[in-house]
Amino acid sequence: MIVDLPGTTTAAVNKYLVKLRHDIGAMTLGRVLTLVIVVAETEAEPAIEAANDASRQHPCRVIAVISGKESGATRLDAQIRVGGDAGASEVVVLRLFGALASHGDAVLVPLLLPDSPVVAWWPSQAPVDVSESAIGKMAQRRITDAAQASSPRSEMRRRADNYHPGDTDLAWSRITLWRGLLAAALDQPPYEPVLAANVAGASDSPSADLMAGWLAQALQCPVTRTRTGAGTGMVSVRLTRTSGNIDLLRPDGAVATLSPPGQPVRRITLGRRTLPECLADELHRLDPDEVYAETLTRGLAMVETPHHNQSGPKKAVPPPAREGESPS
């Protein structure tokens, strides 16, 4: 069910939500958090859809704050979606115009769920310092997505310079399975220190940068970062030990091979994680991610980048990310 409330106030929106709860049954009662999406009009729908999907695991109230033109009359348009149109969540879309456009925080306050965490998510453009932004200040957890920025590398640096506990980036959740596989590989004998590591991935992949930073920070060994064509995502990780190399290689963006030394090559499905999966992963824990912090603020600087332009592995060039998918 979708209800449009043009030219309204937050009090009216709140009243309507309560009325809906009376009419339809207990809706808000089971929600565990408020997810605020700060997004531009053009990118709003895919973001809300992803949030709805993620809400099946984490029932939440989704509030999309869409700032329109700052010139012109001040107006608040609201839209409420519940039931089949909103997954397991209830969605409030707020469109702000005129002077109100830069005061999204003020509109939010009355609509946050009582006594429960607030998570803010910037699906594409995020402020330089998210934790100091008006909406960021309200949130326990602030999710950005460096891969969507026009220059992911400088975006990642901005995140590192302005890191505050509670910040996180979807580029980090995209490599969770990769990290899991590498950690599991080191669980097995022989138990030798890793002497060097190499991470190959797209030149525009902040995930590959984070992977290299994570390895450098955790293993305290030289880590190099090889750049492959834009849009190829994560391509490979090599851990060098005395007994040989562990290679985790995903040339085609879907199936990876893991080759521990002296053992058969193992194939494993390692597709790119979808946006709802990554978002659900982020909503899973609401405390600061210390490992991400270390990786971002210390690990990234420890990675060596070759000066010459590397062409990456000689294998078939992976296809660029499909539309609607972020490079992982």
Added chain:
Amino acid sequence: MTPTAVSQEQNPLRDPQDKRLPRIAGPCSLVLFGVTGDLARNKIMPAIYDLANRGLLPPSFSLVGFARRDWTHADFAKIVRESVRAHARTPFHAEVWRNLAEGFRFVSGTFDDPAAFDVLRKTLDNLNTERGTAGNHIFYLSIPPAFFSTVTQQLDHSGLSQDAGGAWRRVVIEKPFGHDLASARELNSIVGAVFPSDSIFRIDHYLGKETVQNLLALRFANQMFEPIWNANYVDHVQITMAEDIGIGGRAGYYDGIGAARDVIQNHLLQLLALTAMEEPVSFQARDLRAEKEKVLSAVRLHEDLAASTVRGQYDQGWQGGEHVSGYLDEEGIKETSTTETYAALKVEIDTRRWAGVPFYLRTGKRLGKRVTEIAVVFKRAPHLPFDQTATEELGQNAIVIRVQPDEGVTMRFGSKVPGNAMEVRDVTMDFGYGSSFTESSPEAYERLILDVMLGDPPLFPRHEEVELAWKILDPVEAFWATQGRPDSYPAGGWGPECADAMMARDGRSWRKP
């Protein structure tokens, strides 16, 4: 820069603070005995696929089927595929399937054929070299206990049961763990003769359910429940597991076993243990089991078993919109069968916390609906400063843990009815764990199979618990054996009248779940 040291205990990529890193099992293979059984098809195979889909299986994972069929590896893969398509929780991805199916093998043979076990051994050796399963094997005995002895001895003779060079062997068994104390001990000694006790994983799938684990969170992570979780405030506890189905095609297994051995001995007494136990010092397997064993050892039956136990057998009747036949008319059941399909039991727990608080356990087939719940019912307020008429409709407060379906927690308490007069009536407050939370949360078998691979034992009952449960149930079974036929009850209801009479004698009544 000195590279971080790596050892078996210390993996630099596993930071305890890294809470999002998934637990992926190490290389291993799973040998499934009883591939044609319902359990294997409906639960085990789909759970394995779901684990693969979630990226939690090791890349080298291999599944070996063992049965008397004349199948090729491809035939076996087809059977698994059918079961996955029909029962898996997560969507089917051809890519995941292809990678998983590469590790499927089938060994044809009977349980008493040493040659077949030699083939099994060769198959596993080949998997070690072909796929890198590193010599770690799980033997899943999804077969009737009568075959345990043969299979474990064959495994022993073929040298498959011994750990070799750091590799591990684990064996998984399902209920029933015997049919009384003596047979449980015998079964344990059969499996224990071949596998060490910490390699034996007994599956009680109830313990893999989110809601059951949530019971521990509810009790021990909160401050508001534990202070009243004792005899000072609790009047009694009801633990119910009702099924709407009959015995279906399980006549051969069920007749002679009955509801109490099938359900109370394992599921209900485990739920009782988790509800009533003291706080464990940690959630390590050893500490958790210690508390469960303590409370099970304090469970006492009532002296008058005739007044504190009830048996029933379903008769024909209307269930839902369907006419169903009685137990004695089911195919394969003798007309003279005295097997109970409904059992209720009143026990007390001799501890300071629970002194004088009865625990009522009941289970049955062909009851009103399928539901499992734990209801902690509280005493009435010692003084009610209202007119007598104001609280006429007020019942007892209760906390109900709904285990299945519609997982969650319900609290029942009194509230004023709006209006001029003071009138207090029962209302409920619901925590709906099931409606949206669990939509994507794992099945019990996924969790349990992963735990076996990781060697993580807290959710598996130990043999001592099984023995304690039989010690509670054996006197009841012995008493029932002298009592002739159980009372009959119409299908689709809530059990025999004498069950209600048992509660009425105590001034209580069963909840309608």
